Amino acid sequence: MSELVLKTEDMSRTYTLGKRNVLALSEINLQVKRGEFISIMGPSGSGKTTLLNVLGCIDKPSSGKVLLDNIDVSGMPESQLYKLRREKIGFVFQTFNLLPYLNARENIELPMENNGKSKSERNSRSRELLGMVGLSGREEHRPQRLSAGEQQRVAIARALANDPAIILADEPTGNLDSKNKKEIVKLLANLNLNHGTTIIMVTHDSEVAEHSERVLLLCDGKITKEKQGLHQGKKLKCIKCGTKLQSANEKCPSCEKTAINDSSVDPAHRS
């Protein structure tokens, strides 16, 4: 559990807006262990998205280092970075960003398009992933025929396509209603729990954030506070009676309540 999948060393990011320099991130030192589920919270303009973009290699730090699987990516040219993004990182966006003219399966196959996998390999992998996110049988549906929650599941499946080291989710529940929000959070929590997927999630929603292990508070480009989430140390317990659970949507054998559902429906049940 001690293996670091992501590490930043005094990482800063400065934007130039006209003649003014804006410090979006200031000397961030972050360590992410393999299998962790981290939430980043903070007010608008605190640098959450910038942090995620730099971690996801679609933006570069102005100074400092970003180590992804012990590789320093901060100085890497674009001709190598794209491979890193393809193989090691899975992006999940607030607006899903599925290609509207491709169906669910084809959207999931996009990241596998250029890395030498055969068509049948891609096909079976995309079917497997659709099953994993609970959308078996919807392979041929285009995004406009899927609900918002279903679209986000397809997007999560797409992010998982190349079995990345880390999933970066930028407000994955921001565009969803409360029911779908729960579904997506449950899905991410289960992926983390059952498949050991490392997840870093930016969110505004403290309820959503609480389901991760660590919650980082970002303010003015600095990590100002760190607290523990409910989903800690893989010791998932029923919030009502304390029974140890295997999965976030498993019903508690003793009190018949589903861990995550109940906690987000009724915060009073926690504590």
Added chain:
Amino acid sequence: MSIMISIPAGIAANQSASQQLTGDLSNTITAAEAQVNQTLTQIDVSLTPSAPQGFGFGGGNLNLGMIPGGDNFAPGQFGGGFARGMFGAGAFGGGSRNPMNESYYSDLSTIAHVAAVAPILTVSEGHNTTITGRNGITFVRMVPDYTIQGIPLVSSLVENYRILPQNITAGRNLQSAESGSVLISANNSAYFGVGVGNTIDILGKSFTVVGIHGSTGVSDQLTLYMNLSDAQSLTNNLGYITSLQVFADSSDTVSAVAADISSLHGELDVTTSQQRLSTLQAMQANNGERLQIAESTMNQIQTQAFQEIVIAVVATSLIVMFVMLYTVRERTKEIGTLKAIGFSNWNVMSQFMLEGVILSLFAGVIGVIMGTVAAPFLSSVLLPRVNPFGNLGFGGGFGNPIAATTEVIVDPQLMLIAFGGSILLGALGSLYPAWRASRTRPAEAMRYE
């Protein structure tokens, strides 16, 4: 796209038409020259001026539709029958020839160096027809049905001089002292509906068809030959002839003989073969000059068409470029997404190039279909008067100009060029937008709505 295709198609069609014309004209002139060279010692004498009427370039040869049964430029219809000494007011001149007294015959026979004299009577029979010229003026013209040519069937003439047709396609030629027989042309045969051995009725008198002569290459297609005495009695011209063929004893004395005839009878019109030859050569030069004008017109049109194509190509590329730039802008977020999930610059660029090319491919298919359907119409609008002769004021005002623009060939090669061109233009126009797309920075693209 369709304009791009139709212009070269129209040019190709017109060029082939002009090449056809050139070929036909030079064939005709060559054939005529050969004829003239064979009869260098021959002098034609008549009371009718020879050059203007039947021979004039404008009158006979381009006046299409005037000649019955006329394929436009069949070599045989060139110039109304000058090969057989009717150079001037020939069979197609309208049938009006001034008859002259047979006594000229004996007068001319006495001139020094004259080897032989053949008196000839030419009478055309036909019907009147009204022709409306391009300017709306109507003309009544006689369209000849057939031309009777009376030839003196005297053995000394028939055996030594080419006064009868030389190529007999069926039956036999006329013989010395033969009477009541005719040698007809293929056209006559069709007109009268008779063949060799049959009897035909000409102006109320019966004749036996002994043979059919082929066209000598220079129109005698409507001419039937008979004995001079038969022709004279048949047409009520006893003692009259319309022309004389005088043969000098050698080609060196031709000019002297011609001069003697003129001094003896100033009223006669004398034409030597050499004069005819020089006329022909002048005609050929004239013809060449006109072809040159036609060619330069054609070249001008081609240059113009080329310029139009260049403009079309530039415009097309620009349109493709702007459309693709718009598309790239519209899809910035999608491009950002693709890059975030691991598409390389090259992947993105080839994606957009491919889209541009496929778009142009569809345009190419539609363009080729449109061009094929619309080219004839477009061509007649764009190139209304390319016909090199029709628009140069020749043709004597009677004939219809040849409608060379009505036939447009859209050949497969041209289609392939248009097709390949559209793909190339698509690629060209997409190049910059695709490059722009590939340079999109994903972090910024994500913020773009």
